[in-house]
Amino acid sequence: MKRTLRLFALGLAVIALLGWLVLGANRGWTRTSVAVKTVDSITGLEGIEYQNRFVPGVELLGTSLLAAGLLAGGSFLFKEQKTT
8 A cells, every 4th residue: 555655646746847847837826828929911010819729837837746745745644564
């Protein structure tokens, strides 16, 4: 049981970190829309458009790493099983 919890905690931490890096590694809060500068083809004026895109922030990364830490810490509550 101890080993299973620790491996699950490690997997959760790795997946959370990789997901955060791949999806944008935003060091701010989580965003659901991103501002993109666009140039009008006719007038040449610049404008800002918002695209719906999920960019995870540090609070999701921190929450995931905290959950992984709690799982790893919880593994110390179990006694080792002695095999004979």
